[in-house]
Amino acid sequence: xxxxxxxxFAFGKKLIKxxxxxxxxxxxxxxxxxxxxxxISKSLNRIVATDIIAKKNIPPHSNSAVDGYAIIYNEYxxxxxxxxxxxxxxxxHPYKQKTKKLATIKILTGAILxxxxxxxxxxxxxxxxxxxxxxxxxxKKYMNYRHLGEDIKFKSKVFFSGHxxxxxxxxxxxxxxxxxIKVYTQLKICVFSCGDELTSxxxxxxxxxxxxxxxxxxxxxxxxxxxxxQDLGILKDNKKYITKKLNNAAKNNDFxxxxxxxxxxxxxxxxxxxxxxxxxxVWRLAIKPGRPVGFGNYNKTPILGLPGNPAAAFVxxxxxxxxxxxxxxxxxxxxxxYIPIKINFEHKKKPGKKEFLRVKLSNKDNRLIxxxxxxxxxxxxxxxxxxxxxGVIDDDIEELxxxxxxxxxSFSELLS
Numbered sequence: 001x002x003x004x005x006x007x008x009f010a011f012g013k014k015l016i017k018x019x020x021x022x023x024x025x026x027x028x029x030x031x032x033x034x035x036x037x038x039x040i041s042k043s044l045n046r047i048v049a050t051d052i053i054a055k056k057n058i059p060p061h062s063n064s065a066v067d068g069y070a071i072i073y074n075e076y077x078x079x080x081x082x083x084x085x086x087x088x089x090x091x092x093h094p095y096k097q098k099t100k101k102l103a104t105i106k107i108l109t110g111a112i113l114x115x116x117x118x119x120x121x122x123x124x125x126x127x128x129x130x131x132x133x134x135x136x137x138x139x140k141k142y143m144n145y146r147h148l149g150e151d152i153k154f155k156s157k158v159f160f161s162g163h164x165x166x167x168x169x170x171x172x173x174x175x176x177x178x179x180x181i182k183v184y185t186q187l188k189i190c191v192f193s194c195g196d197e198l199t200s201x202x203x204x205x206x207x208x209x210x211x212x213x214x215x216x217x218x219x220x221x222x223x224x225x226x227x228x229x230q231d232l233g234i235l236k237d238n239k240k241y242i243t244k245k246l247n248n249a250a251k252n253n254d255f256x257x258x259x260x261x262x263x264x265x266x267x268x269x270x271x272x273x274x275x276x277x278x279x280x281x282v283w284r285l286a287i288k289p290g291r292p293v294g295f296g297n298y299n300k301t302p303i304l305g306l307p308g309n310p311a312a313a314f315v316x317x318x319x320x321x322x323x324x325x326x327x328x329x330x331x332x333x334x335x336x337x338y339i340p341i342k343i344n345f346e347h348k349k350k351p352g353k354k355e356f357l358r359v360k361l362s363n364k365d366n367r368l369i370x371x372x373x374x375x376x377x378x379x380x381x382x383x384x385x386x387x388x389x390x391g392v393i394d395d396d397i398e399e400l401x402x403x404x405x406x407x408x409x410s411f412s413e414l415l416s
Contacts (some may be wrong), residue, residue: 014285017395018354022323025295029302030282032254034185040173043165045226046183047330050273052159057149058175061116064107065144069126069133070117071104073141081131089114089374104133113145120144162332162400162416164297184330187254190216190230192245194261194270195308196237204386213381214259214306214313221317222257224415225325235261239269250301257321257330260308270305274298286353286395289378290316295324302328310377315356315390318414336414338392338407345372347393347400354395358387361408370408389413 012083015022035049038386052399064070071083086103090093091110099105099114107113107120127134152158158172165183173181193215199205200212206210212234215260232249235258241259261270262283274280274296283294294305304321307312312357326333341361349355353410358380359370370391372382389410393400400406 003390006034007242014289015284015353016282017286018319020292021282021285021295021320024282025320025324026327028297029324029327030308031327032184032187036181036185037180039184040170040178040181043170043173043181043183044167046165046181046186048159048161048163048165049184049330051157051161051184052178052181054152054154054156054158054172054176056176057154059146059148059150061112062148063091063110063112063146064120064147065109066120066122066146067108068106068120068122069104070107070113070120071133071135071139072137073119074234075102076119076135076139077141081135081137083135085128087133118142118145137380139308143245146247160332162330186226186228187329188228188230188252188326189222189255189257190232190234190249190253191215191222192232192249192256192258194235194237194242194258194268196261197255198234200234207318213310214308217310217314218257218259218306218317221415225322227329232259237261239273242269242275243273246277246298246303250303253301255325256298256301256303258303259313261305262294262305262307270294274303274305278303285316285320287316287319288349288353288355290319290356291353293320295320307378309357310381311383312377312378314384316382318411319356319389322414336409338409340405341368341370342403343370343372343391343400344402345370345400346402347372349393349398351396351398355393357388357391357393357406358383359391359408360386361388361410370406 083102086099086105087095087097088106089111090108094112095105095114104405105114105117119139121135121139124146125136159169193212197209198212199209203384205211215231219229219231232245235245258270261268271280271283271294275402277299277348278298280294284291285293289309290307292307294315296303304324306316323333358373362369362371373386375383389408392407
C-alpha cells in the first residue's frame, strides 16, 4: 500500500513503537485476581494462582533405573567380586527380609532398593555361577541408582504463580498426588468484526462483499488459548448500532476484541467510541503490517481494536493481543525467544517501523534458513498458513540481502 506522506508522522502524530506501546499498556492493565479451585484433570492451559510446593519427594524411594542386581558398593570396593543371591525386589513388591553380608538382590526397574544398597549392575553385565553373582571390574558407586527426591525434592517449588499448565506439567502434578489446584478464572472474551462489506459464511456473497475471515480466526485463536469466547458477529457501519452492541459486550465480558473500524475513515467508528466512552491508551503503532491498531478501555472494559486487513489482524493479535491477554489473565510474562537465522531472500523497507515478515523455517544442507512468502500485503492471509513464524526486521534497517541474519520467532512460541 503506497502512502505519500512520511509513514512515521502521518496524521500529524508520530507512530508509537511496539515496545513503548506494550510498556504503556502494562501500566494500564489490572491482572485477574479472581481465583477458583479445580480438579487437576481439567487444568490444561489454566494459569496457576499460587505457588505449588512439593509435599513429597519424587521418586519417594531410592530405586533401580534398570533390571539387574543391587549391591552395597563398599563391599565391592573391598575387593569382593562374588555375591550370593539373597532374593528379588520388583516394582510394587520390595524385598523385605534382612540381608546378609556379601549378598546381592535381583532387582527390576523401578523397584525399591533395600537399605544400604546403593549400586545396580545391569543384568547384561552380570555372570551367574552356582547361584552366585560374579561381577567385573570398573563398577562405579551409584551406578543405575535413582536417588530419593532426585526429580523433585520435598518442600521445593514446583510451579510459580502465573505458570500456564501444559500436559507435561499436569503429569508432574499427578506424580505428586495433587488432586485439586487453585487457578485464575478464565477470561470471558467477546469478538466482533466491523464493516458493511463483511458477510457471514452462511449467507450468499454479494458483489463487493467478502467473507469475514478475521472473526473466526480470532475466535479459534482464543479457544486454542483456553479463554471463554463469545462470537458476537459483524457490526454494521452505524455508530448507534455499534454503541448498543459494545455497551452490552462491556457489561458481560472481561475483554473486547474488534477487527476493523480503527482507522480514520468516515465509517471507522470504533476509535471515536472508545475515546467517547473510555480512554485510548495506545493507537497507531510503528509496525508493518498493522499500523491502525489500538488498545484502551470502553466503559471500564479493556478493548483491543485490530486492523481489518486479515494478515495485519493476525500479526497484531500475536504481537500485541497475546501479551495483553496473558497479563490480564494472570499469566507470567516471559520474554519472547527470538532466534537469529540467515535468510534466502532480499528485502527493502522504510526506516522507522518494525516489520514482521511471514516466513518459513527450512533446513537446507543441514543449515536452518528463512524463506519469505512470495507476497507481502496486509491482506494476504494465505501467507499466515504457509509460514511457520515471523521474521522481525528492526526499525532502523532499510535493506536486507540474501544470507543476512534476522530474528525469528515461531508461531508455537508466541502461542505458548
